[in-house]
Amino acid sequence: MASVIGKRIGGRVYYYLAESARVEGKPRVVGQRYLGTAEDIAAAMSGGGAQAAGAQHRSFGDVAAVWGTLQRLDLVRRVDAVAGAQRARPTLGFHLALAVLHRATAPGTAFDEWWSGCAAPDLVRPRPPKAAITPANHHRALSRLTTPRISGVEAAVAGAVRELLGDDGTEALAVDVAQFAAFTAADCTLPSAGKDVLAGLGLVVTRDGAIPLASHVYRRDSGATPTFSALAGELGSHYPDADVTLVFHAGQSAQLDLGARSRFVGSLPLAEYPELLALPASARRRVDPERFAGLTALDTRATVDGVRRRVILTHSATLHAAQHRAFTDELSTAVRELDGLAAALAAGTHRGDRTQVRAEISRTIRGRRVERVLGTTLEGTRPGEIRLTRRVDEAAVARLGEEFFGKQLLVTDRDWAVPEVVTAYRARTHLESTFRWLTGTAPAGPTARREWTPHRIAVHTLVSMLAATVTHLMRREADRAGMNLSVAELLDQLCGIGETVLRHRSTGGRPRTRRILSDRTPQQQALFELFGLDRFAPA
Structure with a gap:
């Protein structure tokens, strides 16, 4: 049964629509909905409505699509399984998922600015305590990613990808992304203090979709830079059960004896x-x-x-x-x-x-x-x-x-059809484009206490690789749906699906809000349906 009740707060009366039902034989209020003041109700009946006290526009589509893909990979649970027993809440798996979500959707934005300006706080589940998600807590959690944990996480996520792809995940490519990132090393403990540390990244990726499975980061500005032949051998050893094909460009061909090599x-x-x-x-x-x-x-x-x-x-x-x-x-x-x-x-x-x-x-x-x-x-x-x-x-x-x-x-x-050979060769180009999007210009350490040590570079590499894994999985699905988009183009289309949050006056408690999604183009609507974003949309 529904009835209207009034509450006097601060000398004014605010009205609510209360729903009553019998609970264990006794009448109880089981739900209520705020209607507003008498003036608000009169305005609504005359075709107007209560004016919003403020509004915020924020990105929705890219955040929802990436978070949905992270859920499909079961990233949080898999990372926590690698990390073992934890007392901290939110867990390491949750913080790593947030780091990947941040890197994939707003790589050039500070973490706290991104968290407060996007739809993530309303989408991620379980919803963390408000005070728990701070830059300090986030960086502290990621610092628990030891070298064995990083390797374990990489293997666990690769297993999830191969499970999703089924038979399409049995063939892989080994590629070298020489222009991976440049880390600003001012006041750093690294030998090249005051200069950019240039890093390359060797990858094993799926043949279908170029989805990263394993990585090896190396420095390009030191005498220890591996030859491409040695790097190819190491990458191939990551997946002895997979059919791994080496992909190289013309500048690397001289390092390989193609007369004796196969695959x-x-x-x-x-x-x-x-x-x-x-x-x-x-x-x-x-x-x-x-x-x-x-x-x-x-x-x-x-x-x-x-x-x-x-x-x-x-x-x-x-x-x-x-x-x-x-x-x-x-x-x-x-x-x-x-x-x-x-x-x-x-x-x-x-x-x-x-x-x-x-x-x-x-x-x-x-x-x-x-x-x-x-x-x-x-x-x-x-x-x-x-x-x-x-x-x-x-x-x-x-x-x-x-x-x-x-x-x-x-x-x-290989005896593949010409389009498949071209696709395999262009995997490196797509990955280079993706990492340019994810890493941007040389990332500078935020403070002297957070300079680019080898451990921070390893964590940064893991987050970047996982972001590439998620976005390339999404790109593969969009391609199969007939939308041939780069990762940057895909995320740009999804980012165009925005959300407006209308805030109404407080009645003494938390301010009432209303979330409304922006209008969508035909391609945005197709992506909305492809990634099932309706489950994240406001009611």
Whole structure:
């Protein structure tokens, strides 16, 4: 039974809709809903309503989707199982889940600013005590991630991913993300105090979706940097039960004996295979217009390290346009510098001899592709009389674009279809893009007490890797639903699903609030349904 009751608070009467029922044979109020003052009720009946005392707009979609994925991975329970018995509440697993949620949705924002400005406090369960989630408590909890615990957490989450993927999780790729992060080490205990500590990251990832399973962080600015061959061997040993394929780029191919190696996908230096570069565009075929717009390929064979191997010559219209723009800028810069040198020689302000002038010309164009298209002529022998002319060979520019721009030469011993070979090779590019999103510019330690020690770098790496694991799992699901998005694009679309919190006047207790989600585009609605965000949405 429902009835309206009034409560006098501070000299004013506030009305509530009370629901009554019999409990153990006795009438009891089992629920009540705030209606407002008499003026509020009158305004509502006349088509108006109680005015909000304030409002806050905050991100919802990205936080809800990432937290839902963390729940599917059962991250909190798995981490707590690795950590063992704990007296602290919230547990280490809960704090690590929050760290991953923070890194995936707001990597450039301070933890306390993010926590107070997003929907996480209303979404995460179990809901922690308000005073428990502070930066100090959070960092203190993460400091309990010892080296054995980090390894255990990594293995536990990898097991969860492979369970979710089923048969699709039995094949993996080993990749090297050389540009992982740069840690500002001012006043640090590390040897490079005052400089950025450059770090690379070796990864084992699923072939389907490039979802990270295992990692190895290493320093790039020290003599202990592992060779790619050694790093590949270590990464492969992480999953002896999986079929691991090594992925490498052209700069790493010289470190590998491809004549003796098996299970690999990589690229080769284009200049070493001129006979393939000279083949006409008509020899290539479209790869997959839906997944790889503007990509064509020629599947053939060539001798690599003394062995006949399968090679795939690809051409990307997008890459061609980007390389043409970069080359045009490079050529314009070289022409401008040579014209400046020619003007200085003609005005007599540059009085170097021919050897000095040639050295300046060499510094301008040597070792760059402009050397193939930019010619120079010197006249005169004595300082003050030397004159410079330059010319751009337009036919050579056309040949350069036809032979090199937009092309990559892939090599593999796998019998996968061409689109699958391309997907495997591009896994490294996708991961580099993801980690640029997750780590941003060089992260600086917040205080002298929290500088980038080796342990903090290990924790940062674990959080970043787990954030990449979660977001790549989400990206895989979106791709299967027909939405080909990068991690940054996916999270940007989800972030666009916002939430407005309306705060109404207090009646003596906690202020009444109302949560409303923003309107959604068709793609945002598709993602809303894909990740089941309705279970987090306000009633």
